[in-house]
Amino acid sequence: MLLDNKPGLVELLMGNQAVVRGALEAGVGVACTYPGTPASEIGDTFAKYSIAANSYYWEYATNEKVAFETALAGSWSNLRSIVSMKHVGINVAADALLSMTYGGSVAGLVLAVGDDPSCFSSQNEQDSRNYARFGMFPCMEPSSPQETKDMVKDAFALSESFRLPVMIRQTTRSAHCSGNVEYGPIPEQRNEVVFTKDKLHKAVLPSHAYQLHPDLIARFQSLRDFICDSPWTRMSLKGPFGIIANGLTGNYVKESLHYENLEDISFLHLGITYPLPEKSLLTFIQHCDTVLVVEELDPITEETLKRIAFDNNVQVKIHGKDVLPSTYEFNTRIIHDAIMNTLPKTPTISFKGESLPEASKMPPRFPVLCPGCPHRSTFYAIRKADPKGIYPSDIGCYTLGIQPPLNAVDTCVCMGASIGVGSALAHFNKENVFATIGDSTFFHTGLPALVNALWNKSNVNIILVDNSITAMTGQQPNPSCGLNSVFEKIETPIYPEKIAEAMGVQFIRVINPLKIKESIEVFKEAAAFKDGPSFIVSRAPCCMLKGFQKKTPVSIDTKACIGCKICTSKFSCPALIWDETTKHPIVDHDLCNGCEACIEVCPSGAIVEGKEQ
């Protein structure tokens, strides 16, 4: 298991678990996160082993900025600290991140980030290396779980050498890739906790920042030289055609060369991808006549390489984004084809599989709200209460309310924007505005927007879809669910309705979304309330929650059924399947959890409580 102190043991670890193992081997003292795919399992793994390890302070923070500040405080207290988040989380943490680099960290500070080329579960494809450039700190990119583990361990030492945070950049593909990892030792001792007062470096006042900026530049310069000699800069000089690749994408290069038996290609495999090892890059382009730069998303290496070639008057043809896309994740086929085209050489292998059947044979399968999910009922009731409303929403499982037939999400930008955008929409538009936000998202960045809506007297209707867990990212606890960061029960959950009450919101209701008729009435009442924001907590537990008790599936009274299809085509619970032969719905007993919300949806009383069999 992950905590085994058995050097040489080989285990199957996911990239995200390998981050944790690397941190343990580095003697980590503080770990924290705000969950976000594809980085969530880093925090979840720290949570899982926190009590057994008894060697690090661990917390789920309310957002990425708070999480980063927690890790910074750890570093300043002489404890090796790690914070994990998804790429867009850095946008939230950036305020702290881009200023603390001036004064610097003390004990090793590692920022483990999950980028998401191809937008598997994110609102954009931003390339986190830009933050490394922006903040002038190193970025490392592993190519396998083994490298992830080893790199994280090295990152703490690198951070201490230059007093800078070190970013470990995984992408969805590396974070969620599992592979063999050979363990190293876990040290018995942790650093002693010491907070040394040092106003110049820990209080970035304007005068201090002015004084420290040249120091940051100087540290960055020495870092650049250091990286050329790092074992993570792997250069093999062979023929005049050269390839430079970052971390994971290096695998696609190696695989292409392997399949094609191409041995005379020079290859520079970068593990530290910012700052770039400029002396090594110069050596490489002086050796080659043509270079292909393989990097997903932004052309950061390519542009640097072109500058180095220009500054040093090196005649070399540099290919990059002219032959490779700036969007989406790469794979072996894309890289193979680019190599063969730029060499140029006729391929001996084709990565073209059997053609897919026509689309009509493959009905689309979008991710959907689970059978019995309370969010479905909330959205259904909102649409029933006011089909002409405007529906700003937010980030979580409930974003899936955007899909037909629910169509109850009109906008989604970033965490917390439902209330920020929604309260302003209510100022400008005559339609009623129903903003939906999840429990965790509310605490993340919804709170300041609620204060703003109240203060500026917006008539937005805020519907907090509270399923008592941070569901989408894999069931992490949050302040209102009654669990702490290690899933122990706490006596004092922080209830959103009490916060709203204390703020002075005038219209506050708590509803059970599975009671659809009552919910519709409350939403209508809220829309009619025009004296500031209304705040409705729509509370029912996530049916994926540990310990969730399924109830008896509902039954169909086929005599009463009028075949109107409202249950399947408007409410669209996956547990109800339309049967074209009988013209009645069928209940899938594996899927139905007996929430009984559909009973109130049926206009003819044909869906009835199930009987124990």
Next chain:
Amino acid sequence: MKEFNIVMCGVGGQGTVLASKIIAQTAIRKSMNTRVGETHGMSQRGGTVISHVRIGSEVYGALIPEAQGDCMLAFEPVESLRYMNYIRKGAYIVLNEHPIVPTSVNAGMATYPSFEEVKKELQRATDNIIHTDASKIATETGGIISLNMVILGMFSQIPTCPFSAEDLKQSIEELVKPKFVELNLAAFDKGTTVLH
């Protein structure tokens, strides 16, 4: 063995992640290199999922390149079609006949093909298709939750499978919670009888 690539596909929540882990764990015990690329996050909510399982002495990336899959374990009929470009000509397909009808069909926006149509499409790539209603077998044995074990049992019987049934069963014992081991092994054993 240089490389053996297994394409595992189905619907989020069907247990593909554990099944891929069991195969990878077996490979590690046999001192092979492994890479498993999985789908997490939003697509797990009843969406289409694919796991790339690569084992052998020469494995690089987490993704199986198109046309390089040696075997496909399809937990759902339509999902086998969506990823059939990943397998080689003549690859083995283990196929569950039991459909999970997507909401797009329920909402009347699309239609679900018959099993015969699915099979006919797959036969463009290979004739080596082993199929049964694995969901039914699972439900009758350890519950639908043990579907992945039935599929693994079927996998253990294909001629090119790099592992014996006993190898895989050992990993099940190592990775499944003790109180569920017996049920899972029973489901696995049922899967092994499909070919006979």
